[in-house]
Amino acid sequence: MHYDAIIIGASMSGLAAGIRLAYFDKRVLILERHYAYGGLNSYYRQDGHEFDVGLHAVTNFCDPNDRSAPLSKLLRQLRLTREDFDLRPQSYSQIKFPGIALNFSNDFALLEEQVARQFPKSADNFRKFVEDLREFNDTDLSKPYASARKTLQDRLDDPLLIEMLLCPIMYYGSAEPHDMDFTQFVTMFKSLFLEGFGRPPEGVRKIIKALVKKYRAVGGQIKMKSGVAKINIDADRMRGVTLDTGETLTADNIFSSAGYVETMALCGDKAKQPPPEETGAVSFVESIAVLDTKPKELGHDATIVFFNNAKTFTYAPPKELVDLTSGVVCSPNNYQDHDRLPNGIFRVTWLASPSAWSKLSESAYKDATAQCNEHVLKTLNSYIPSGTERLVCTDMFTPRTIERYTGHRNGAVYGSPTKRRDGCTPIKNLYICGTDQGFLGIVGAMLSGITVANLHVLSKA
Amino acid sequence: MGDLNVKKVILEIISIVAPDADLSDVKTDVRLRDQLEMDSMDFLDIVMELRKRYKIEVPKEDYQMLASLDSCVEYLAPKFAALSPA
Numbered sequence: 001m002h003y004d005a006i007i008i009g010a011s012m013s014g015l016a017a018g019i020r021l022a023y024f025d026k027r028v029l030i031l032e033r034h035y036a037y038g039g040l041n042s043y044y045r046q047d048g049h050e051f052d053v054g055l056h057a058v059t060n061f062c063d064p065n066d067r068s069a070p071l072s073k074l075l076r077q078l079r080l081t082r083e084d085f086d087l088r089p090q091s092y093s094q095i096k097f098p099g100i101a102l103n104f105s106n107d108f109a110l111l112e113e114q115v116a117r118q119f120p121k122s123a124d125n126f127r128k129f130v131e132d133l134r135e136f137n138d139t140d141l142s143k144p145y146a147s148a149r150k151t152l153q154d155r156l157d158d159p160l161l162i163e164m165l166l167c168p169i170m171y172y173g174s175a176e177p178h179d180m181d182f183t184q185f186v187t188m189f190k191s192l193f194l195e196g197f198g199r200p201p202e203g204v205r206k207i208i209k210a211l212v213k214k215y216r217a218v219g220g221q222i223k224m225k226s227g228v229a230k231i232n233i234d235a236d237r238m239r240g241v242t243l244d245t246g247e248t249l250t251a252d253n254i255f256s257s258a259g260y261v262e263t264m265a266l267c268g269d270k271a272k273q274p275p276p277e278e279t280g281a282v283s284f285v286e287s288i289a290v291l292d293t294k295p296k297e298l299g300h301d302a303t304i305v306f307f308n309n310a311k312t313f314t315y316a317p318p319k320e321l322v323d324l325t326s327g328v329v330c331s332p333n334n335y336q337d338h339d340r341l342p343n344g345i346f347r348v349t350w351l352a353s354p355s356a357w358s359k360l361s362e363s364a365y366k367d368a369t370a371q372c373n374e375h376v377l378k379t380l381n382s383y384i385p386s387g388t389e390r391l392v393c394t395d396m397f398t399p400r401t402i403e404r405y406t407g408h409r410n411g412a413v414y415g416s417p418t419k420r421r422d423g424c425t426p427i428k429n430l431y432i433c434g435t436d437q438g439f440l441g442i443v444g445a446m447l448s449g450i451t452v453a454n455l456h457v458l459s460k461a
Numbered sequence: 462m463g464d465l466n467v468k469k470v471i472l473e474i475i476s477i478v479a480p481d482a483d484l485s486d487v488k489t490d491v492r493l494r495d496q497l498e499m500d501s502m503d504f505l506d507i508v509m510e511l512r513k514r515y516k517i518e519v520p521k522e523d524y525q526m527l528a529s530l531d532s533c534v535e536y537l538a539p540k541f542a543a544l545s546p547a
């Protein structure tokens with residue numbers, strides 16, 4: 001069978017690229033190894049409870065009248081409506097360091113006011129910096145790498161303020177330990193602070209279902225449980241793929257959301273393989289506590305808390321299994337209009353060491369996950385003292401779970417530290433979309449699929 | 462196809478490409494980009510919809526011809542005329 005385009009991964013970027021191409025009458029096939037859609041951001045059912053794998057927050061929440069906001073553009077490009085995603089705004093979120101906290105919401109004035117109050121000496125610099133960020137063209141695909149940390153040090157003089165701003169931004173989108181690309185920082189700053197957080201009451205399934213439905217409606221084909229075992233190349237051109245079953249398919253273009261290192265590995269020895277440092281190493285564990293009541297009823301009303309309990313904030317894979325000193329607490333019930341959620345949910349994410357997790361034997365792995373569930377209860381207890389009495393069950397995932405279900409080496413949630421913003425690979429008609437193209441998160445991944453499909457197929461007549 | 466109809470077709474396409482745009486009072490001589498907040502992605506989509514719906518090709522160097530409704534009509538009317546037999 002021959003296709004105009006084969007897409008690897010029924011992921012956010014894969015589905016978005018697929019919708020674009022199929023809508024404009026291309027013959028498109030999505031191949032997904034797993035039985036579920038959504039990749040890093042999927043959903044599952046366990047013990048009668050519905051869980052989201054990823055979704056803490058859909059970033060880039062914006063006013064419907066803001067037509068130039070990324071979310072509005074993305075909906076237009078996919079011919080979807082705001083109702084299709086059904087996003088409801090957060091209440092407020094918080095960045096919490098020892099002895100100090102900054103609250104923010106979908107109204108940027110709150111953060112500005114908090115910074116002015118807690119960091120009066122930096123208030124002017126912060127305001128000017130934000131004005132410049134608003135004007136910064138972060139969608140320019142050719143911007144060279146610049147250290148975000150260094151730029152922040154040049155622009156804002158208070159080291160604590162810098163760390164507090166970096167904390168949520170790194171947690172929601174840095175593939176690089178300790179630092180990140182400034183352009184990426186700007187994209188994330190806009191999407192977290194200048195825009196904001198939203199969530200569909202139904203969870204991530206609402207978004208995935210909307211994408212899959214649209215993709216099918218415009219004539220796209222999709223094969224689940226169909227892993228790509230090999231990308232067949234011939235000199236510097238891609239010819240097609242061989243599936244795990246041995247079946248071969250040919251295509252004019254491939255868009256892969258499997259990750260850059262992972263995709264090149266599928267091309268085999270004939271293709272130049274990236275050096276080991278291009279494999280991402282930042283991963284997380286997440287523990288989820290299900291309660292029989294809403295966190296709000298017990299006095300916890302923040303939507304998301306980015307916390308750091310140590311003197312300095314360190315964003316890097318730890319030596320031990322999990323670094324408990326910083327992390328993210330997410331309470332989906334604390335979005336607006338989320339009363340219909342049947343249970344209270346309290347999720348905590350920490351940095352994890354992929355190599356430490358990968359070395360564990362099956363029994364040591366079981367013990368380690370049990371320990372993480374202890375940690376989530378301790379954290380729950382510190383946020384909601386009576387919370388543990390209302391516990392229904394817990395669940396968790398580790399870098400190993402992420403690698404098993406998405407194929408991302410090391411369970412690296414944000415992929416390779418080296419991004420390929422134009423989506424190109426050394427193989428002519430093989431392109432990267434999603435995480436390793438460089439637009440991160442749910443909205444980022446969808447924009448990535450759109451951008452790469454537009455750039456490499458649709459705008460070429 | 463007459464000029465009026467070309468204009469209608471363009472507005473219809475804009476309403477598909479940018480359903481959130483207010484098309485009740487589009488000035489024919491003002492750049493669409495300015496009055497409807499349309500970006501390069503939206504313009505690519507106008508071109509793509511023309512191809513999808515009418516098999517009309519607009520090469521990249523001619524994208525600027527789609528700047529306003531007037532220039533759209535001027536540029537596209539002959540292309541639409543060439544489509545309909547006679």
Ligand SMILES: Cc1cc2nc3c(=O)[nH]c(=O)nc-3n(C[C@H](O)[C@H](O)[C@H](O)COP(=O)(O)OP(=O)(O)OC[C@H]3O[C@@H](n4cnc5c(N)ncnc54)[C@H](O)[C@@H]3O)c2cc1C
Pocket residue numbers: 008009010011012013014031032033034037038039040041053054055056057058059226227228229257258262266284286402405406407408413433434435436440441442443445446
């Ligand atoms: C725990 C967690 C929490 C997160 N929270 C948020 C959040 O709150 N907000 C947010 O915006 N983002 C969040 N993210 C990030 C977000 O999920 C990702 O950025 C986004 O989903 C990445 O999408 P992608 O298109 O790059 O592809 P991926 O999701 O990486 O999907 C790749 C797909 O390709 C498939 N695949 C790989 N190899 C093959 C092969 N050989 N053959 C066939 N198929 C293959 C995989 O099975 C997978 O489905 C979170 C991620 C995680 C893990």
